[in-house]
Amino acid sequence: MDISAKYCPARRSLEERSWGLVGRLSAMAGRLVGSAAMDHRTFNHLITECGQIRALMTEANSKLKAHRLSHGC
Numbered sequence: 001m002d003i004s005a006k007y008c009p010a011r012r013s014l015e016e017r018s019w020g021l022v023g024r025l026s027a028m029a030g031r032l033v034g035s036a037a038m039d040h041r042t043f044n045h046l047i048t049e050c051g052q053i054r055a056l057m058t059e060a061n062s063k064l065k066a067h068r069l070s071h072g073c
Contacts, residue, residue, distance in 0.1 A: 008073040014064040021057045028053060 028050050035042040067073075 008071060011064070011067055011071070011073050014060065014067055018057065018060045018064060021053055021060060025050060025053045025057065 028046060032043065032046045032050065035046060
């Protein structure tokens with residue numbers, strides 16, 4: 001891998017997006033566990049949000065894979 005691919009700003013942005021979503025999902029999971037058996041409305045809302053974050057993670061990872069294939073980094 002040449003140095004321009006190694007420090008690709010587009011790849012870095014895509015990776016940071018993925019990591020940000022992982023952090024959000026982790027925080028959401030903590031809230032989810034705290035609301036289990038306590039507040040069903042909050043629990044159901046958090047389940048929905050977790051699903052949305054997982055979908056965003058899947059999309060971000062697909063974009064990252066596509067970028068790596070097309071750009072070689």
